Amino acid sequence: LLRSWVTSRAMGGIPGSMGWPIIGESLSFISEFSSPHGIYNFMKKRQLRYGKVFKSSILGRSTVFMTGTEASKILLSGKDGMVSLNLFYAGKQLMGPTSLLQTTGEAHKQLRRLIAEPLSIDSMKKYLQFINNLAIDTLDQWTGRKAIYVHDEVSTFTLKVISNILMSLEPCGEEQEQFRANFKLISAAFASLPLCIPGTCFYRGIKARDRIYSLLDGIITQRKEGSNIQLDFLQSLIKKHSKETATENGEDKLTDTQLKDNILTLLIAGHDTTTAALTWLIKFLEENPTILGKLREEHIKIQEGRNGSSTLSWPEVSKMTYTSKVINETLRKATILPWYSRKAAQDFEINGYKIKKGWSLNLDVVSIHHDQKLFPDSQKFDPSRFDEPLPPYNFLGFGSGQRMCPGNNLAKLEISVFIHHLVCKYRWRHLERDDSVQATLVRMPKNKYPIIVEKL
Numbered sequence: 001l002l003r004s005w006v007t008s009r010a011m012g013g014i015p016g017s018m019g020w021p022i023i024g025e026s027l028s029f030i031s032e033f034s035s036p037h038g039i040y041n042f043m044k045k046r047q048l049r050y051g052k053v054f055k056s057s058i059l060g061r062s063t064v065f066m067t068g069t070e071a072s073k074i075l076l077s078g079k080d081g082m083v084s085l086n087l088f089y090a091g092k093q094l095m096g097p098t099s100l101l102q103t104t105g106e107a108h109k110q111l112r113r114l115i116a117e118p119l120s121i122d123s124m125k126k127y128l129q130f131i132n133n134l135a136i137d138t139l140d141q142w143t144g145r146k147a148i149y150v151h152d153e154v155s156t157f158t159l160k161v162i163s164n165i166l167m168s169l170e171p172c173g174e175e176q177e178q179f180r181a182n183f184k185l186i187s188a189a190f191a192s193l194p195l196c197i198p199g200t201c202f203y204r205g206i207k208a209r210d211r212i213y214s215l216l217d218g219i220i221t222q223r224k225e226g227s228n229i230q231l232d233f234l235q236s237l238i239k240k241h242s243k244e245t246a247t248e249n250g251e252d253k254l255t256d257t258q259l260k261d262n263i264l265t266l267l268i269a270g271h272d273t274t275t276a277a278l279t280w281l282i283k284f285l286e287e288n289p290t291i292l293g294k295l296r297e298e299h300i301k302i303q304e305g306r307n308g309s310s311t312l313s314w315p316e317v318s319k320m321t322y323t324s325k326v327i328n329e330t331l332r333k334a335t336i337l338p339w340y341s342r343k344a345a346q347d348f349e350i351n352g353y354k355i356k357k358g359w360s361l362n363l364d365v366v367s368i369h370h371d372q373k374l375f376p377d378s379q380k381f382d383p384s385r386f387d388e389p390l391p392p393y394n395f396l397g398f399g400s401g402q403r404m405c406p407g408n409n410l411a412k413l414e415i416s417v418f419i420h421h422l423v424c425k426y427r428w429r430h431l432e433r434d435d436s437v438q439a440t441l442v443r444m445p446k447n448k449y450p451i452i453v454e455k456l
C-alpha cells in the first residue's frame with residue numbers, strides 16, 4: 001500500500017482519478033467486472049473522460065490503463081526491454097521463482113523455447129486420440145441428467161486433458177481426485193490475501209502446491225531412473241533438457257525445480273482459460289442458432305467422410321476452418337483475460353505521457369476487442385469477422401509478441417475435438433438466463449451455464 005501511495009503521487013502527470021484512500025476505484029471496478037459487459041463500461045467511461053491512457057487505483061495497486069494499437073505494440077512486443085510481466089504477490093509465491101511467468105529477458109526467451117517446442121502443433125498429434133476418447137466419454141454422461149453445469153463439467157474435462165498431456169496422470173482414480181482437490185486449493189489461493197498463516201486460503205494453497213510438487217518429484221525420479229516412461233510433455237523435457245546435477249551447466253538444461261515450477265505454471269495458465277473459452281463457446285452457439293447450424297454442417301461433413309468410426313484423425317482436425325473462426329470470435333467477444341499486466345522496466349513515453357520505471361501498466365484488451373471501428377456491432381457474435389486475416393494487434397485472444405500463449409495449439413485442439421462430438425450428436429438448451437460474469441481474473445459465466453442435453 002505504501003509503495004502504491006508513493007507511485008500514485010508520482011503519477012501526477014497522467015490523467016485519471018485514484019478514487020478513495022486505500023480502496024481507490026476498486027468498488028466500481030469489481031461491480032462492473034461482474035456485469036455482462038465486464039470492465040468495458042469502466043474503461044469506456046474513463047477513456048471518454050481522460051483518453052486512451054489513464055491512471056487508477058485498483059485492489060491496492062496504483063496502475064496505468066492503456067488501450068489501442070500503439071500501447072499494444074509497446075506493451076506486448078516488449079521491445080528494448082521496456083516492460084516485464086507483472087504478477088500479483090500471491091501468484092509469485094505459488095508459482096515458484098523459476099516459472100516462465102517470473103523470468104525476463106534472455107532467460108525468458110531460452111526457457112520459452114524449451115517449453116514451447118513440446119506444445120507445438122506437430123507435438124499435439126500424439127494427444128489427439130486421448131482427447132477424442134475423453135470428450136466422447138464426458139459427453140456420454142451429459143444426457144438424461146436434470147442439469148449440466150457446463151463450466152464444472154468442462155473444468156473436469158480440461159484438467160484431465162492437461163494433467164495427462166503434461167505428466168500422464170490417469171483421467172480416473174484416486175490420484176486424479178487428489179490432484180484435482182489440490183489444484184482447486186492452489187487456484188483459490190491465487191485470488192486470496194497472501195497471508196501464510198495456518199487456516200488461511202493462501203496457506204492451504206501453498207500446502208497443496210507442496211503436495212503436487214512431491215507427486216512430481218516421484219514422477220521425475222522414476223523417469224530419470226528409466227521406469228514408467230511416457231510420451232508426455234515432462235518426458236520430452238527430461239529426455240532433451242534435464243540437468244543430471246544441480247551444478248551442471250548448459251543453457252538448454254533444466255533443474256528439477258524448473259521442471260516443477262513450469263509444469264505448475266502450464267497447469268495454472270492452461271486450465272481455467274481453456275475451461276472458460278469452451279464454456280462461453282457452447283453458450284454463444286446456443287444463443288446463435290444460425291452459426292450453430294453452419295458449424296454443425298462442417299462437423300457432420302467431417303463425420304460422414306469417416307465411415308462410422310468415432311475417432312477423429314489429424315487431417316480431419318485440419319479441416320475445421322469454420323470452427324477455428326468460431327473459437328477466435330469466442331475469445332474476442334468473451335475476452336477471457338480482460339487485461340494484460342506489465343511493469344515498466346525503464347522510463348518511456350506513450351501518447352505524450354511519461355511512464356516511469358517500476359509503474360504497473362495494464363493493456364485494456366476488452367476495449368480493443370469491442371472497438372466499433374475494428375469490430376463493428378461488437379456485441380454481435382460473428383465468426384465471419386475472421387474470414388480475412390486481421391491487422392496485427394487488433395485481435396489478442398492469445399496475446400501477441402514475446403509472451404504470446406505457448407498453449408494455444410493445445411487449447412484449440414481440446415476445444416475443436418469437444419465441439420465436434422457435441423454438435424454432431426447432441427442438442428442443448430439453457431436452464432437459466434443470466435449473463436453476469438464471475439468476479440475472478442479469468443472471465444466465466446457466473447451461473448456456470450446450466451443446460452439440459454438430449455441426443456440429436
Ligand code: HEM
Nearest residue numbers: 266269270273274277340397398399403405406407410411
Ligand atoms: C483458450 C485458452 C487460452 C487462452 C485464451 C490463453 C490466453 C493467453 C494469453 C492472452 C496470454 C498472454 C498474456 C499476456 O501477454 O500477459 C497467455 C500466456 C500464456 N499461456 Fe495461455 N491461454 C490459453 C490456454 C493455454 C494453455 C492450454 C496453456 C498451457 C498448456 C497456456 C499457457 C500459457 C503460458 C505459460 C503463458 C505465459 C507465456 C509467457 O509468459 O511467455 N495457455 N495465454
